[in-house]
Each structure stands twice: as structure tokens, then as C-alpha cells.
Amino acid sequence: MHAIGQLPSKLNGHSILENIQETIIVADLHYQIQWLNSTAVETLSPLFHLYGVKHIDDVIGLHMDMFHSSPAHQQQIMKGLESTHRARITIKNLYVAETVIHPIYNEEGEKKAYLLMLLDVTKQAKREQENEQMIEDLSSPLLKIWDEVLALPIVGKLDHSRSTKLAEKVLQECVKERARYFLIDLSSLKTMDDDSGHHINIIHEALRLIGTTCLIVGISAQMAQSIVSLDYHWKTFGNVRQGIAYILKQEGKRITSIDN
Structure with missing residues (x-):
């Protein structure tokens, strides 16, 4: 299904992504981070410090593998990704987040980048009781x-x-x-x-x-x-x-x- 209507004049994708109140990361086809919106900068700075990133500007160019315990499996998923992929990840055993990854295409239908959203970034301690119950279920x-x-x-x-x-x-x-x-x-x-x-x-x-x-x-x-x-x-x-x-x-x- 295609979008309908026209965006107001002088409104571009950059300004739309910047004003969405969710953490948004854009990575290239080599899975390297190219852009973060201001919400991502504010929310994810403490997380990147866990990976030795002293300043948030140093995030640009880093590989998205840093978020995944099984990088090869994740790259295989992204390589064949044609629509939205959702997964829950644990970051350094301190945070959990719901990830949403979607490929970005140009007007010719060529995949050019990936858009990553980290939703509900929460301290792991708040999830421990829920996780223990799920482990018990399994x-x-x-x-x-x-x-x-x-x-x-x-x-x-x-x-x-x-x-x-x-x-x-x-x-x-x-x-x-x-x-x-x-x-x-x-x-x-x-x-x-x-x-x-x-x-x-x-x-x-x-x-x-x-x-x-x-x-x-x-x-x-x-x-x-x-x-x-x-x-x-x-x-x-x-x-x-x-x-x-x-x-x-x-x-x-x-x-x-x-x-x-």
C-alpha cells in the first residue's frame, strides 16, 4: 500500500524524523550509523558510554553489531529485510529495548539505508521479575x-x-x-x-x-x-x-x- 496526499511545502524527511518523539537511528547498507535524531542523542548517550563512547558525536560511523549478541545472524536478517523487523534486545545486561528496523528505499525502489528505532528503553532491573517469570514458564x-x-x-x-x-x-x-x-x-x-x-x-x-x-x-x-x-x-x-x-x-x- 502506497502513501497518499502531499506533504506540506518545505517539509522534508529530516525534519519529520527529528520531530518524532522516539529514538531514531539511520544506518547505511554496511550497517554503520549515519544519523541520530535529538531524542536518540538524549536517550542513548548513557547506553553508548557502556561501549566506551566518550562523546555522542563519536557514534557516527560505528557498526550496529555493537547492539547484538549474534551479529552474523542479525546481518543475515537485515540483508534479506524487505519490511519491518521487530525484536527485543538486552544491552550490556543493564537495559532492554524493543527494536524496530525498516529498510529505506529511494524512488527507484533500491534499498539505500536502514531506519532503527529503539522503543521503551528501560533499566533491566525493572524487567527482572517479568523475565524470571518468563524463564520459569520456559x-x-x-x-x-x-x-x-x-x-x-x-x-x-x-x-x-x-x-x-x-x-x-x-x-x-x-x-x-x-x-x-x-x-x-x-x-x-x-x-x-x-x-x-x-x-x-x-x-x-x-x-x-x-x-x-x-x-x-x-x-x-x-x-x-x-x-x-x-x-x-x-x-x-x-x-x-x-x-x-x-x-x-x-x-x-x-x-x-x-x-x-
Whole structure:
């Protein structure tokens, strides 16, 4: 959908971005910071000090990788970015922020820059109680379906820290139980964003490396639409029953009756 109407005369993009009361950063195609509006200068100065930037003017030319714990993954996302991307980031374990990144195109439709907004920049201490609860939600005990078959329901949004802890727990239990199959149940999730998909895929691939077959179950029609473009090599099923039926068939067990 295209914009309509005309901007008032003598009103340009610079003045519009300057007057938006949100932290706005513009970076070039090499992910180097080129411009900050005055709100970003005021709000982000304490954050940049954490990275050894003594004066805010020294921010210009710095690489956006400084904000990310997984720079290569973030660059891959931005390289293929055609519309808005949202994610929550933690800055030096002191601040959290909601990031919104959008590519900027010229009149010929060529990508020329990126616009980054940091929303709701908040002291980490104010989020600790909420984060602890989310970690608790994600710490659901692994379910033992039967010998050599384990399962885990994914509850809540996965970020780097939570997924790392979850992956460690899953791998330890699979080795301990000598699991041949592991089911990741996504039925509590409505959609799959890039970050969650990336973290689940790391668990999937780690299980493959230790010889455990990972099945992704609980895939709804809406979920399927959100992951179809992610190009992950997952074996997926609509529900847990279908996943179990697949395991039984692989093991040469006779299936007399099972729901779809």
C-alpha cells in the first residue's frame, strides 16, 4: 500500500524524523550509523558510554553489531529485510529495548539505508521479575513419552539467553535418557518470528548432531504460513499424535487406531 496526499511545502524527511518523539537511528547498507535524531542523542548517550563512547558525536560511523549478541545472524536478517523487523534486545545486561528496523528505499525502489528505532528503553532491573517469570514458564519439565522418546512444549517467546539454557537442558536430558526421538511442541504459539525460528532450529540441529531425531509438532495453518519462508529442514506434524504415529511407524510398530 502506497502513501497518499502531499506533504506540506518545505517539509522534508529530516525534519519529520527529528520531530518524532522516539529514538531514531539511520544506518547505511554496511550497517554503520549515519544519523541520530535529538531524542536518540538524549536517550542513548548513557547506553553508548557502556561501549566506551566518550562523546555522542563519536557514534557516527560505528557498526550496529555493537547492539547484538549474534551479529552474523542479525546481518543475515537485515540483508534479506524487505519490511519491518521487530525484536527485543538486552544491552550490556543493564537495559532492554524493543527494536524496530525498516529498510529505506529511494524512488527507484533500491534499498539505500536502514531506519532503527529503539522503543521503551528501560533499566533491566525493572524487567527482572517479568523475565524470571518468563524463564520459569520456559522451564517446563521435559516429558518422557516412553523409553527413548522425550517431548517439550515451547511456552512464550524465545530469546538468545532463554534458548541457550533450554538447549543445554534438552541436550543433557537426551544424552541421559539416550533419546532417539525428541518432539518440540509449538501448539501454544500462534506464529513464528525469525528469532524464535532461529533458536528452535539451533536445538533441532544440535539434536541431529547427537543422533536424536527431532520432530516439530503442533503446527497450525497459521503457524505454517509464518514458517514456510524460513527454509528450515524440519519434519513437521499438525499435532503430537501424528508425531507419535510417525515414530511408531519408523519403529515398525503396528498402529491399530490413532486420531489425525
